[in-house]
Amino acid sequence: MSKHALHLIVVMVSIVAMAGAGLALKARFIPESFGLYGAYRADAIDEEARRAVRHGTNASCFGCHPYEATIHLEGDHTTISCEFCHGTYSDHITDKKKTGTLPVKKGQEITTLCLRCHNTEIKARSTIVIKTVGMPDHLAKQNVKVTHTCNQCHHVHAPLKYINEAKKITGLMEAES
Ligand code: HEC
Ligand code: HEC
Ligand code: HEC
Ligand code: HEC
Numbered sequence: 686m687s688k689h690a691l692h693l694i695v696v697m698v699s700i701v702a703m704a705g706a707g708l709a710l711k712a713r714f715i716p717e718s719f720g721l722y723g724a725y726r727a728d729a730i731d732e733e734a735r736r737a738v739r740h741g742t743n744a745s746c747f748g749c750h751p752y753e754a755t756i757h758l759e760g761d762h763t764t765i766s767c768e769f770c771h772g773t774y775s776d777h778i779t780d781k782k783k784t785g786t787l788p789v790k791k792g793q794e795i796t797t798l799c800l801r802c803h804n805t806e807i808k809a810r811s812t813i814v815i816k817t818v819g820m821p822d823h824l825a826k827q828n829v830k831v832t833h834t835c836n837q838c839h840h841v842h843a844p845l846k847y848i849n850e851a852k853k854i855t856g857l858m859e860a861e862s
Contacts, residue, residue: 716728737775738775739773739774739775740768740773740774740775741768741774741778743757743766743767745774745778746767746774749783753767753842756840756842756843756846757842757843759843759846760840760842760843760844760845760846761843761844761845762841762842762843762844770790770798770841771787771788771789772787772788792834793834795834795835795836795841796834796835799835799839800820802815803815803816803817803818804817804818804819804820805817805818805819805820806819
């Protein structure tokens with residue numbers, strides 16, 4: 686045996702030992718259902734499907750809130766989800782009964798909420814899709830203090846409701862059409 690053979694044996698034995706350890710760890714840590722349908726854990730499909738549904742649709746709110754529903758459906762916010770502004774259905778309703786209170790924003794919180802969608806500063810959003818306003822310019826243009834909150838002029842559920850009514854009264858709408 687040459688005096689270098691021992692080195693080779695050590696290297697080869699180490700490689701075999703490491704490969705064995707690798708295979709043992711793989712068998713230990715890969716979940717049982719992995720690879721059944723593809724390179725993922727097959728059990729994950731059932732687990733996800735079993736998760737309780739948390740969100741409703743707007744229609745799921747209408748039955749119990751006919752007043753808000755009517756206003757919402759007639760205004761410019763029809764396409765907006767009630768839950769975007771109020772939170773999740775399942776925090777409010779269980780088995781068709783009220784089991785929790787949803788947050789209702791007030792004052793400046795409402796302004797913050799509106800500006801999440803309508804702020805001109807959000808450059809990535811096309812103003813063709815959604816009209817935006819710059820602050821405080823929008824309030825300055827209306828000659829009101831910057832402490833005015835959006836809902837002092839815009840109905841939260843139908844934002845042009847009051848404004849159109851006011852225009853009708855002042856005859857502006859008739860003059861336009
Ligand atoms: C753009 C956000 C927004 C959307 C969309 C929205 N709401 Fe509201 N809602 C509010 C705000 C803000 C208030 C509080 C109004 C205020 O104080 O002037 C409110 C008030 C309410 C209230 C009265 C709560 C109370 O106790 O005073 C109910 C009920 C309600 N909304 C239900 C709904 C339903 C149902 C929908 C969908 C059809 C909906 N809302 C869609 C923002 C929204
Ligand atoms: C099974 C009936 C029912 C359904 C469905 C329902 N609500 Fe309500 N909700 C109530 C009752 C009852 C109240 C308390 C009395 C009231 O304000 O009319 C309430 C109150 C509220 C309030 C005031 C804050 C509070 O929790 O007391 C908001 C906001 C609200 N609901 C929004 C919604 C939204 C948004 C949906 C749909 C995702 C919805 N509700 C679905 C019955 C319902
Ligand atoms: C989740 C995003 C979202 C939120 C939050 C939101 N809006 Fe809207 N708003 C829209 C969309 C979408 C439209 C319909 C497209 C449009 O006309 O810009 C709209 C329409 C409007 C319009 C009519 C614009 C026009 O002349 O056609 C006004 C005014 C308005 N919203 C004001 C508000 C106010 C005030 C609030 C806060 C109470 C608010 N919005 C909250 C998305 C939102
Ligand atoms: C003092 C009253 C007043 C307040 C407060 C107010 N607005 Fe307005 N807003 C108006 C009027 C009036 C219009 C013009 C409607 C028109 O010209 O047809 C308007 C128009 C809009 C439009 C449509 C813009 C467009 O290009 O057509 C949006 C969006 C809007 N407001 C959002 C908001 C938001 C968000 C807030 C709170 C930060 C707010 N407004 C606060 C009175 C107000």
